[in-house]
Amino acid sequence: MLGLNKKDLGVLLLVALLALAAPILLNPFPADSGMAQFNAGYPDLMQRFVIFGIFAIGYNILFGLTGYLSFGHAAFLGVGSYSAVWMMKLLSMNVIPAIVLSVIVAGLFSVVIGYVSLRRSGIYFSILTLAFAQMSFNLAYSVLTPITNGETGLQISLSDPRVLDGANAPSYPNLFGAQMNSAATLELGSWSFTFSVGYYLCAFLMLVAFYISIRIFRSPFGLMLRAVKSNQQRMNYTGLNTKPYTLAAFVISGMYAGLAGGLLASMDPLAGAERMQWTASGEVVLMTILGGAGTLLGPVLGAGFIKYFENIFSKINDNVLHGWFSFMPDGLEDFIVTIIHPFVGKGWHLTLGLLFMLVVIFLPGGLVEGGQRIGRMFRRKKSDPNTPDGETTPAE
Amino acid sequence: MSFSNLTRRGLIKTSAAAGAGLALPTYLSAASHAGFTNAPQGDTVTLGFNVPQSGPYADEGADELRAFELAVEHLNGGGDGGMLNTFSSKALEGNGILGKKVQYVTGDTQTKSDAARASAQSMIQKDGAVMISGGSSSGVAVAVQGLCQEAGVIFMAGLTHSNDTTGKDKKANGFRHFFNAYMSAAALAPVLKNLYGDDRKVYSLTADYTWGWTQQESIQAATEAMGWETINDVRTPLAATDFSSYIAPVLNSGADVLVLNHYGGNMVNSLTNAVQFGLRDKQVNGKNFEIVVPLYSELMARGAGKNIAGIVGSQNWDWKLEDQLGSRYTGTNAFVQSFGTKYGFPPSQAAQTCYAQTLLYADAVARAGSFNPCAVVEALEGFEFDGLGNGPTLYRAGDHQCFKDVVVVKGKENPENEYDLVEIVEATPAEKVTYDVDHPMFAGGELGNCNPGA
Numbered sequence: 001m002l003g004l005n006k007k008d009l010g011v012l013l014l015v016a017l018l019a020l021a022a023p024i025l026l027n028p029f030p031a032d033s034g035m036a037q038f039n040a041g042y043p044d045l046m047q048r049f050v051i052f053g054i055f056a057i058g059y060n061i062l063f064g065l066t067g068y069l070s071f072g073h074a075a076f077l078g079v080g081s082y083s084a085v086w087m088m089k090l091l092s093m094n095v096i097p098a099i100v101l102s103v104i105v106a107g108l109f110s111v112v113i114g115y116v117s118l119r120r121s122g123i124y125f126s127i128l129t130l131a132f133a134q135m136s137f138n139l140a141y142s143v144l145t146p147i148t149n150g151e152t153g154l155q156i157s158l159s160d161p162r163v164l165d166g167a168n169a170p171s172y173p174n175l176f177g178a179q180m181n182s183a184a185t186l187e188l189g190s191w192s193f194t195f196s197v198g199y200y201l202c203a204f205l206m207l208v209a210f211y212i213s214i215r216i217f218r219s220p221f222g223l224m225l226r227a228v229k230s231n232q233q234r235m236n237y238t239g240l241n242t243k244p245y246t247l248a249a250f251v252i253s254g255m256y257a258g259l260a261g262g263l264l265a266s267m268d269p270l271a272g273a274e275r276m277q278w279t280a281s282g283e284v285v286l287m288t289i290l291g292g293a294g295t296l297l298g299p300v301l302g303a304g305f306i307k308y309f310e311n312i313f314s315k316i317n318d319n320v321l322h323g324w325f326s327f328m329p330d331g332l333e334d335f336i337v338t339i340i341h342p343f344v345g346k347g348w349h350l351t352l353g354l355l356f357m358l359v360v361i362f363l364p365g366g367l368v369e370g371g372q373r374i375g376r377m378f379r380r381k382k383s384d385p386n387t388p389d390g391e392t393t394p395a396e
Numbered sequence: 397m398s399f400s401n402l403t404r405r406g407l408i409k410t411s412a413a414a415g416a417g418l419a420l421p422t423y424l425s426a427a428s429h430a431g432f433t434n435a436p437q438g439d440t441v442t443l444g445f446n447v448p449q450s451g452p453y454a455d456e457g458a459d460e461l462r463a464f465e466l467a468v469e470h471l472n473g474g475g476d477g478g479m480l481n482t483f484s485s486k487a488l489e490g491n492g493i494l495g496k497k498v499q500y501v502t503g504d505t506q507t508k509s510d511a512a513r514a515s516a517q518s519m520i521q522k523d524g525a526v527m528i529s530g531g532s533s534s535g536v537a538v539a540v541q542g543l544c545q546e547a548g549v550i551f552m553a554g555l556t557h558s559n560d561t562t563g564k565d566k567k568a569n570g571f572r573h574f575f576n577a578y579m580s581a582a583a584l585a586p587v588l589k590n591l592y593g594d595d596r597k598v599y600s601l602t603a604d605y606t607w608g609w610t611q612q613e614s615i616q617a618a619t620e621a622m623g624w625e626t627i628n629d630v631r632t633p634l635a636a637t638d639f640s641s642y643i644a645p646v647l648n649s650g651a652d653v654l655v656l657n658h659y660g661g662n663m664v665n666s667l668t669n670a671v672q673f674g675l676r677d678k679q680v681n682g683k684n685f686e687i688v689v690p691l692y693s694e695l696m697a698r699g700a701g702k703n704i705a706g707i708v709g710s711q712n713w714d715w716k717l718e719d720q721l722g723s724r725y726t727g728t729n730a731f732v733q734s735f736g737t738k739y740g741f742p743p744s745q746a747a748q749t750c751y752a753q754t755l756l757y758a759d760a761v762a763r764a765g766s767f768n769p770c771a772v773v774e775a776l777e778g779f780e781f782d783g784l785g786n787g788p789t790l791y792r793a794g795d796h797q798c799f800k801d802v803v804v805v806k807g808k809e810n811p812e813n814e815y816d817l818v819e820i821v822e823a824t825p826a827e828k829v830t831y832d833v834d835h836p837m838f839a840g841g842e843l844g845n846c847n848p849g850a
Contacts, residue, residue, distance in 0.1 A: 044517035141604065141633060151605030151634055152535040153509040155542050155565070158844050172546055181546065194521070268517070270539055272509040311518055317502050346449045346504050 008214050011296060015210055019203040022046050023193045030190035037320060038312060043183055043196035044267075045311050049304045050199070050206040051263045056287040056299030057206075057213050058256020062249050063285070064294035065222060067229035071126045071281050072113065072133030076106040076254040078140065078276030080261025082147070085154045085271045088173060092164035093156075095173050095180065095201070095266040099259065106258020107251055114250035118243060121232065133281050140273040153272035173266045175201060180267055198267045205263065206300075209256060214296060216252070225249050257284075290359055292366025301367045306352065313348035432768045433548040433849025434524045441496040441767065443468070443754070444503065444525030446516050446540060447554065451507035452634060452661035453532035455695045456746040460530055460554050461502060462739055463747035467754035470734070471498045478734040479755060482727040482783035487762035488755070494762060501525060507532070507634070509539035516540050520547050526767050527552060527757050529750060532660065533634075534558030534607035541570035548849015550769050552753040555746040557659075557691055559610035562797035563838035568846040569769055571776055571796045573756065573789075574749045575829070577611035578837055580690045580710040581618035583802035583824035587708060592653065592686055594623040599651035601642050601666060603658050604631040611657045614837060615690055627651050632662070639666040643673050652680040656689045663689055664699035671703040695744045697807060697817040704807035704817060711803045711818075712749055713785055715742040720820055724801075727785040742815050752784045756791075773846040787826075794833035796843070799826045 001009055018025065027041030040046070059073055080102035087098040117128040140148040148154055158171065173180045175197070183196035216222045224245050227235055235242050265271050274280070283306065291302025321337045321344070328336065343351045363369045436442070445464040447457035470478045473490035480488055492498050501523045503515030512531070519525040520543075528544050529552040531537035537556035544551035545567040553561055553572040557580070562572050598619060602608040608631070616626045628649060632642055643666070646654055654675060658666045670676075670687055678685040692709040718728035731751060735743040743751070756776065764771035777793035789800040805818040831838070 039522065042518060042521035044514065044521050048514070142631065151509075152560075153539055155539065157565070158842055159840075268513060268543070270509060270513060270542065272539075274508045274510055311514065314504055315501070315515075315518065319502075 002211070004214060004218075008218065008296075012207075012211060012214060015297070015300070016207055019050065019207060022049070022203070023195050023199070027191065027193055031192045032190055034324065037316065040308055040312060041193065043181075043194055043199050045307065046199045047196075047202050047263075047267045048307045048311070050202040051260050051267070052284075052287065052303035052307055053300040054202075054206050054209045054263070055257055055260035055284055056291065056303040057209050058253040058260070059284045060253075060288050060293060060295075060299040061213060061216055061225075061256070062253040063288055064299075065217070065225035065229060066246055066249050068118075068121065068246060068250070069126045069285070070117075070129040070250070070253075071278065071285065072117075072129030072131075073253070073257050073284050074276050074278070074280035075113070075133040075136040076110055076257035077261040077264070077280065078136065078271070078273065079109050080106045080258035081265040081271035081275055082140075082154060082261075083258075084262040084265035085156065085269055086147075088156055088162075088265070088269055089154075089160040090163065092162055093170060093173055094164070095175055095262075097164075098173070098266055099205075099262040102262025102265070103255050103258045106261065107255040109258075110251045110254025111247070114247050114254065118246050118250060130278060130281070133276060134278055137273055137276040137278070140276060148271070148273060151273065153270050156269045173198075173269055202263055202267065205259065209259065210296075210300070217296060221245070221248070286356060290356060290366055292368030295366070295368040298366050298368040305367065309348050309352045309355075313344050313351060314346065316344040318345070431848060432770075434520065434526045436496055436526060436767055437524075439496055440499050441493055442523055442525050443498060443500045443757075444516065444519030444523065444528040444530075445500055445750075446503045446505050446512060446519065446528055446530040448507045448532045448536070449504040452637075453507050453555075453659070454661075455699065456532040456555055456660055456693070456744065457505075457530075459695060459744045459747045460532065460750040463735070463743060463751040464500065464502075464529070464754060466735060466738060467751045468498045468500050469738075471754070471758050475738070476734050477730075479727045479731050479751065479784055482730050483755060483759070484782040485759050485763065487759050489762075493758045494765070494767070498758070505531065505533070505536050505540075507536060509535055512536040512540050513543050516543055517547075520544075520549055525549065529753055529757070530554045531556055532746065533605070534561055534610075535605045535634075537561050537572075538565045538606060541565065541567050545569045545844070545847055548769060548847045550757060550772050552757050554750045554753065556607070557611065558607035559614065559837050560606045560841075562795045563610070564840035565606075566795050566841050566843055568773060568796075568843045571753070571756075571791065573753050573798045575710075575712050575800070575802055576797065577607070577614040577690070578831060578835070579802050579829040580611065581614035582829040582831075583710050583804050584615070584688070584690055584708065585618040585622055586824075587804050587821055588619065588624075588688065589622050591708065593683070596624045596653045596683070596686075597651045597681065598624055598626045598653045598655055599646050599649050600626065600629045600655035600657060601639065602629055602631050603634055603662055605634055607659070608657045610837065611690055612655075615655055615657070617837075624653070632658070632666075634662065636662065637665055639669040640673070642666070643669045643675070646670075646675065647673065647678075650680070652683050652685055654685070654687045656687065658689070659691060660696065661699070663692060663696050667700050667703050667707070676706075692805075693744045693746060694742070694815065694817060695746070698814060705809045707807040708821070709805055711805050712745045714745065714803050714805060714818065714820055715748075716816070716820060717785065717803065717823070721823055724787045725785055725823075727783045731785055748785055752786075755784065756781070769848050770846040787823075789826075792833070794843075795838065799830050801826050802829050 023041050027039045029035035029039050083105040084098035084102040087101050091097050113132045117125055170179055178197045180198035183194050186193045228242050287302035287306050288299045292298025325333045325336050447460045449457050469475045470480050472492050501519050505512035516528050527550045532555045534556040537553050541551045551570040559577050602612040656666050675685050689707050689709045697704040715732045717725040732742050760772045760775040764775040776791050779791040782788045786800040789798050791798055801823045803823050804821040806821050808819050811817045
């Protein structure tokens with residue numbers, strides 16, 4: 001079905017199911033319990049999960065397949081955001097033109113940057129892309145202020161022209177009238193689940209992006225990209241020009257980033273220059289490696305993992321900690337809070353850093369490898385009596 | 397991964413179940429609707445305090461958070477009541493807001509618009525905050541104010557000094573108690589003329605975002621009106637930490653006044669750099685070289701140490717106001733008293749504005765008898781009050797800006813202790829800094845209608 005083999009179809013269906021049920025799965029704790037702090041099932045965060053999932057899926061096409069480590073992908077995200085907001089300012093609050101233009105502009109932009117950067121490989125390529133991204137960031141901050149509104153960020157306002165919109169058109173990003181922020185809430189006892197239009201649009205586009213990525217992974221084109229990763233010199237000696245392939249991969253991943261940027265702006269009509277900063281470029285590298293570079297599911301997992309930490313752990317303050325440990329005697333409570341304090345709240349980077357180190361050291365293949373190991377552990381136990389040689393895992 | 401037992405019957409069953417699950421909320425959701433976003437349920441109400449806990453404005457953010465905690469404590473009837481006792485409106489009874497206990501959530505804006513909006517979004521969507529307050533950067537305030545307008549909650553701006561917050565980016569759901577760049581310039585110009593004469597050449601360094609732009613514009617307009625000349629204005633990135641490369645060109649520019657449109661950590665660093673370069677000891681055009689910092693706070697004075705001595709600037713409020721200028725500024729001592737008791741040092745102007753904003757919101761809800769943003773907007777528009785430390789104040793309906801006296805200050809030459817670093821030069825009366833709603837520096841935006849959300 002859909003040109004996929006059984007295993008890939010299974011993965012796609014699994015992702016689709018998870019995406020569909022995310023508002024329920026991510027809200028496992030009742031809204032009035034102490035654990036509600038860890039619920040992630042609110043629209044803004046779920047949107048971030050899938051949007052950065054798209055970003056990481058695209059990045060994985062470049063990094064996971066060709067091994068080219070780009071340190072400048074945030075530039076495409078930023079460019080996508082700016083073009084989307086401009087479309088909403090000039091044309092219409094409907095998100096379709098915004099998203100389409102953001103993909104096109106990011107694509108064009110990546111052709112230019114890719115053409116120059118791909119003349120080199122390895123560390124030189126990384127530095128070139130980093131330089132381009134920082135250039136875009138600084139331009140957006142200074143000379144391009146009329147277009148980007150500098151540090152303040154580009155916002156929509158009531159007085160924008162919006163030539164396609166009538167007088168009564170919604171003043172919020174919408175899909176043919178369905179506003180991105182409109183949501184339905186399902187109350188089941190003390191649980192509360194929010195289903196929002198914006199999230200399901202993002203989730204749908206993420207599934208499309210994921211499907212395309214599977215097809216690329218399984219295509220002859222994908223095989224060629226993997227060949228580039230394993231030995232580019234050898235390919236060149238056999239008379240193959242690898243540059244068109246790497247450039248195509250670069251542009252595709254740039255367009256993915258543009259799509260992510262356009263979606264970010266569609267969910268929340270604001271574009272700021274900090275989206276292009278090198279830290280944002282580094283973040284997508286972390287997501288991909290944390291989840292598992294070169295695997296299909298890894299980047300999505302990594303993106304969810306990092307965004308969860310950024311949004312949930314950063315909001316645990318001392319007050320919350322004292323609430324948790326209030327059952328202890330005073331001295332002990334203060335002591336425990338002091339110990340945990342550096343790791344939560346504004347210290348969430350520290351926790352994430354430690355986890356990242358653990359993953360890289362013990363699970364070089366990322367979270368996906370962790371999952372595989374656990375899976376293998378169970379499978380071996382089950383199959384041991386019948387097949388002494390164990391079940392072979394199909395090659396990737 | 398094995399999906400071998402996926403049969404047609406199984407697929408149909410699953411999709412039917414999923415479809416039913418998705419269709420369910422459409423008729424279930426209507427039950428708990430109260431006509432506006434995050435209507436408080438039960439006996440508590442949640443407020444969101446979104447302040448910078450990292451980045452150049454982290455110090456201000458920490459002080460804002462202290463003030464918010466204090467305000468919540470007073471609203472719930474704890475502590476000594478602080479400014480609740482001096483506030484001219486007596487609608488608040490110390491039993492929470494409308495009898496509901498006040499709870500709060502905090503977030504880190506990182507002084508970045510994106511992060512601030514994500515943090516505010518989670519407060520609104522996840523924690524059910526009915527009001528968002530905070531911010532120590534106008535860029536962030538403008539971004540979060542826009543978000544609150546769309547989401548249908550009230551935004552009570554904290555420390556934001558750009559003209560745009562209540563100018564071209566004003567929103568019906570947003571309110572600002574803090575003063576703005578235009579007011580600073582209007583209050584500073586006469587003082588600067590007295591001190592430094594009417595023939596000066598200005599070189600300015602400006603933080604490159606909405607606040608810096610509008611403050612530079614305001615100062616330039618006000619000083620040029622009294623005969624000064626602006627010879628250069630250089631924009632510096634907000635993230636900059638070393639300003640030596642920006643200070644060096646000042647030496648040979650022919651300017652005799654340096655205006656630093658910097659705030660927080662930026663200002664501490666740029667002022668220190670400027671003093672290290674010997675600017676204060678220089679003679680240019682036969683006059684002493686002077687440095688002006690149009691907006692600064694006690695926290696920044698503490699950060700800059702000795703370098704602040706003799707530097708002229710303006711403030712929204714100072715903790716010594718009531719002691720030095722009399723009972724017009726009643727409320728000041730009550731607030732300093734309860735803040736000092738709780739934290740052991742006097743509050744900054746950022747703390748005062750955040751405390752006042754929280755009280756003003758609670759009072760507006762109490763007077764309106766509802767948490768509905770539109771009712772709150774109506775209660776705050778044109779509201780005249782006193783006793784929050786700034787003297788008689790008006791919340792103007794046309795742009796949701798507070799009009800009150802502006803304090804002009806000067807760094808003390810010989811401070812007695814680390815909290816008493818500035819002396820009050822004068823308090824410029826509110827009418828001298830008042831402008832029209834359609835003043836050119838504030839034109840280009842519209843409030844729109846209040847948005848109660850879902």
